[in-house]
Amino acid sequence: MNLPLRTGRRIRWRRRWLPAVALLVLWLAPLMTAANGGPLYYPADGAGALQFDTDSPVRLIREHVTFTMPDHSQASRHDAQVEVRYTLQHTGREPETAEVMFVTPSSRELRVQSGSDSIPAAIVSDLQLANWEPQVKRTVTEPVSGTEQLFLGDGWQDGRLVGAKFTLRFEPEEMKQITIQYEDAGGMYDRRVINPVFSHLYYMTPAQYWKGEPQVQLEVRLPQPGYALSSNLPLTPSGAGSYAAQLDRLPETEWYFSYADTKRLFVPINLQTVHNSAVLGVAFVLLALLAGLTLYFRREWIFAAGIVGVFAFVAYFITNIGGYPFRGIFVGFVDTAVAAVLLAGYLIIRKRVRR
Template sequence: MFLHKLRPLILTAVLLFMLLPEAASANGGPLHYPAEGYGRLELDDQSQVSLVREKVVFTFRDIERYKSHAEVTVQYELHNTSDSAKDLEVLFVTPVSEAFMVSEGNNEINAIMDPNVKTVNWQNTQVKNTVTDPVSGKELRLSNYSSEIGPAQGARFPLSFEPNETKNIVINYIENGGMYNKGVITTIFSHLYYLTPAAFWEGEPHVELEIRLSEPGALLHSNLAMEQTDSKTFKAVFNELPSKDWYFSYTYPKRLLYPTNIEKDHNLLVLGTVAALTVIAAALALFFRKSFLFTISAFGIFAFTVYYISKMGGYPFNAIFVGFVDFVVGVGLLICDILIRRTIRRRREMTKTM
């Protein structure tokens, strides 16, 4: 009798349980929550939520001497592939960033920053202890950079899906990026974006990457092939998620004669050119017995040296070393000019006596 009275209540409870939304979480891919004492999150590849499209845009407004601030905009199109409602908590992994904001349409979504993201089945294994010179394509080692894998940063925010619903989420933040100014003529700036956590979403997304620089004239290196669409914009489109994180570096080459930004290599090539031009000018002056040919050439060679030897040794020795090289080249040209004048004069005197 008692069980007969409870039967309607039991049926009601079962129906309510079936109607409750499924719980899941995500990090560019979904998450499981282990026990609190375990302290790590596990990315879930069975979330039944697919990433349809991901567009990442780095916009640079201006460049400081030692910083490169990027305004990063990430557009996610997510689709709930199941017939059940879902409540997700998304964990967006990013390098050091600030001004983090998440929105859906005109509505801002509350995000909580997590300065020490720990996951079981994903980690930022691609630690960059090198930077690529965009001019020469040569990798430069960051000698003072630790090779240990440090924790990534992230932000958590909730999302709720109706059955088979598609959502468009926009994430905005500012990234300061990296800077390399050791042994190079022009400063190299670098940036990193974690693409690989998105592999835990279902499906193969359409991925668009875009870089909008503040000024024309930059040279860019990207580990993912990109096409330059105008003087300040680079783009890449993929029909599936790349298998590695996105890393790019750029510089604005100035006073570079040869295709290298490496200080030692470029300066040696310039000095070699100075020596070759000096020999050619001297040979022409001696051949035509016109000393003014070398004198005029010497002024041009000296100006060439001053312009293209713009950096040597770095701060605080740059002005000293560059000035010393200019002085040595100038004195060398002056000595050559004196010797050439004497040689031409002596040859003329010998011709007269014959």
């Protein structure tokens, strides 16, 4: 920050009163804490970047994070519903007013409650912290095959950082239950895959600045069974379409996870080239078997009925080639080409059977 220069009496006045003003600011300033992270403080003179405080009297006892995924077949629902529940305790013996900063990659509206009381929250865009930076991941894990794909779409991989600021008031040694709810668009990867891969990020590392070591519970609720899930923090099945983790200490990395539907995958591979090649390869083998059976029994109806099934097989399992906006064009071209090959094969087999 550039400040204007002062001369003469103004300089002497500033030198005389600046220490007193600084002490007054320190005395009046409330305790600054960061939910979903660590305690914060502003420099005493009001200049400089916001920083995490390494000596906070507020303890984070428990953190429970739940992501409820939308049903992407419904056009009206695209964002994940996120609920974060904190158990906080002020360990000091004097009342404290805590200004809390919740750090998130989402700019959606955020709702905060303490018990049944709603707490106003203000969004802080382009949040910058002097002694912490988010760990940004430039790839997305394709959850069916487990391979890493370079992210080229929209989402949290652009490294944006948003804060939501709200105020809490603590009595001496008081414990509070805080619930935070917001919607997270996350990221979507649809290049070179059959079914789109959806990904989400939750910042874990700022909480290292809280006093104590919290218990952490992570939970993901998928739209329905049949989805594949990949998470950098190990999750185990906890129900139909649900996964969870119980951790005794705070992870040293952010939480990234991705998921994709496995519907209409002939083999457990969500990559277009490999999957579609496998489908066409199986279709060729089936066509060869049909030709052999037809020529052996001298019944052309065997081949005629069989190629209908082969075409239906290809049309059902090859659903994506090239991605948006060329998907329909390329899939239609492949279906037409397969139909032409099957028809030509039928004409050749019929001619040989009728000899």
